[in-house]
Amino acid sequence: MVAVDAAVPTGRVPAQEAGRLTPGRVLAWACLVVIVLITLFPFYWMLRTALSNGTTLATAGSSWLPVDFTWGAFRRVLGLATLEEAQAEGGTGSAVDFWVYLRNSVLVAALITAGQVFFGALAAYAFARMRWPGRDAVFFVVLTALMVPPIFTQLPNFLLMRDLGLVNTYAALVLPFFFMTPFAVFFLRQFLLGIPREIEEAARLDGAGHVRTFFRVIVPMSWGPITTLALLQYVQAWNEYFWPLLVGSERSVRTLTVALGVFRAQTPQGNPDWPGLMAATLIAALPVLLLFIAFGRRIVDSIGFSGIK
Amino acid sequence: MKRRLTVAATALLLALAPGCAAERPPADSGGWDETGEVTYWMWDANQLPAYQRCADDFEARNPDVDIAIEQVGWDYYWGRLLTAFVANSAPDVFVDHTSKYGDYTTRGLIEPLDDLIARDGPDLAQYVEGTGDLWVGDDGRRYGLPKDFDAVGLFYNAAMAREAGITPEQMQDLTWNPQDGGTYGDVLARLTVDRNGVRGDEPGFDPRNVETYGLGIDYPPGGGSGQTQWSFLTATLGWSHTDKPLWGTRFNYDDPRFQETVAWWRSLIDKGYMPPVEQSVGTELSQLMQAGRVALVSEGSWNISTFAKLGGIELATAPTPIGPQGHRAAMTNSLADSIAAGSPNKGAAWKWVRYLASPECQEMVARGGVVVPAIASVVPTAEATIGAHGLDITPFTRQLHEGTAFPFPAAHHAADVDSIMESAMERVMAGSADPSSLTAANEQVNALFTQG
């Protein structure tokens, strides 16, 4: 890859001076508006469906407003509806322990993110800033993990978890992702390559070892990319589906993505609970959305450029 | 370089050796404890409340056994069950399906019940005829006590039928044959309406521009059994899936009677009475009925409560049509509770299964108004409760009372048969292959059994 230019672009440079309305610019704006509309429309449709009544939804498939408006779907998802209420609106008779699933999702995603970012940063530092025999070869080998199809490793990993007796524990949900993800190592290494050597040299001359340099100099300097990486990995872990389904389907450790299955068809050729599913999706996306609003500018501003060039 | 390769290869082999040794089948030696927690899996969320009442009642009678019911939707049920068996965390008792349990018996994963039944009952005569036999495997042993049964029938939009001038009485006595479709075919044509309001049996009907189709079609169209799609037609011709009703080893998809039926069924698409199969990917029939896109569907009785709940639409039920030989036919299937062979407390599990099969518990299930229990004495209760919720289930159950029901063709290699037939039927129904191509599919299917 190329060496990284550590100069952090501000992202605040004003774009081309606005005001001149040429046909080209009108067309460009039109493109942008269309893309944004296509991006947002499904979210509106989710909301509209989530506020509809499941038993009459299909009678007005093309209605732009909620069909037979009700908060029932949100009440079902949050476990506030009684069984009778839920079934009367096309929901299931199954209890939804929303807060348990939420706790599990937060816990699992947070643990995975913490492990990946911390260990990823350590490894990235060793790969980018230290010289040791076999470094490049090891880095290449770690990168090959990117090519391994998840389905290939998931079943043996599942057997491993079984043999360790960890199925249906948090450990099983977290461990395979906890120690490394090639993307994190790669992402941070590319950033660290760009930090001017002198800064580190100064620290070393003051007598700091690598460990101290790492924690006192490198980590504070890399806070931007680290946050970005953490948010990206958090989103990824939050949305992980197949692995939690395999090893964490039991109620006590079930995550939100797996729990969404409650709203899918419960009998052969049965109807999914569309409003419930959409309400649950919106609610499940909410915590991530909140994180995103809190750190949004940082992600949006720094996504990627630290990782590439 | 060469030496390095050798070293690498040796290292690899050393690494693989324990890997291979580790893939042994999971431990299958369960225990016969009479106490402890019994986990119970079921898929139908609608029935959960009734079964929870059974569990509460059971726990009151057996204080040293706890029942933990877990409901897993059908879409995930079999996948999760499989991984649970691999992980040695299978439920002690689970609701089993006739199309699946063959896979579990051949692998020794579920417990035969013959000795237990001989010791503790129940008397198998208490069941609706035919439901119990489905649970005798090809090894002659019984793997489940039937809990309920289902049958195939017709759901139709009553308001649309009235508008088309079709009376409920007519609907109860439809006829069918593979040449002109009989009165069943007439009704489907009559119920079809194009965008200009012209009916399917009127001049000027535009089959490319249909507002409401007479008949709905499932995707995929039928698989190996055609349970709700075509089996109720083929069976009126005297055709059967296999050489013997259960655990057959030769399939009959090459029979002209079967292929004629499929040809008639497919002709509905060309005539515009049924949606093209490619448009049927995704939506469930009940939603299409609700949206007014189809007027009639053939469906299983297990979905009657789903249909009854549909708002903004007036529905009615009817039995399947009478065929050329003068009788109706409907495939019937029954679900049962099976005990995992690896369960540590099979004694307690058996107590629970035994209770589930008792009239006390099935009475509660009958009052749940979702399914019809297999115990004959509570069938009237279930028929009344379901009827009170809006839809009459007797057009379905009469097939069992009148002896026109036939069992689901349980067979080995069910997943492979389904997968072969699903794609073969799909090609035929999509118009890219002729019904005669099903002969080749039949050879593929039968080869599964000769290869052993």
Add this chain to the structure above:
Amino acid sequence: MTSAVAAPVAEAPAAATRTRRSRRDTWVALGFVAPTIFGFVVFYLWPSLRGLGLSLTDYTFFSETSFVGLANYQRLLADETFWNAMAVTVWYVVLNIGFQTVLAVLLAVLLHRLTRSVVIRGLVLMPYLVANVVVALLWFWMLDAQIGIVNQVLSWVGLGPISFFGSEAWAIPTIAFVNTWRHLGYTALLIFAGLVMIPRMLYEAGRVDGASEWQMFWRITLPLLRPVLALVLVITVVGSFQVFDTVAVTTMGGPADASRVIQYYIFDLAFERLDYGYASAVSVVLLVILSVIAFVQLRLMRANESDLS
């Protein structure tokens, strides 16, 4: 890739110190990478080897397993479904990467040249916050041939109905579109990050010379974006070969195998037909193919480095 690590060596005062220090550094470095190596070995390497071992057996989870040599690989050569799955997957990758890259470049350029609004950049990232499975279900429903909203809209302008998921011709393009929808904002922001680093002077100079936006895109933006694009491609190509979730919750491989992508085929073999040994053999072949592709791409990228430095 490896040659890119241009690490100037710190000039140490004396050779002896240097040796001692570098030996100590090696230990520190190994400590830093240890968790990553551990994760790699336990959760990538070991399961891969186990999968490789299983591909030489007739493992089916429950019955006794025996060694069958290369029989699974022989079977694979004659397996039409496998070759069809490969072809389908490649078609998907071509479409998905095509849509995604072209649209993402367009979107990134629009964001770069038209507006610096963080809100808009945030909005386009929103689909990424929703789990893959849910995105697939949502579009499955919106694109339904008979009651989906998209076909309703099409019918108002006299088009359709189009069986987006049901027809053999549309299934793969539709799945490619759905995944593009989810990843577009993310990819666009990666590219955006690359755009931000193109010196503004170049555009100003271009404008002075009277170049149009269109000309500047082809003469300045695209050539300078090549390294970034190359990196984005490595990540997205390998990722799209692993398409699975979307197919699993929508078409399940149909109609008539038209969307039976390789990962879904593997899943079907392993979990529906319990033919795990054979499923492993297919995975091994996929792994080999992905490695070759990644290797070629990395080679091409290295060839690109000269453009920048």
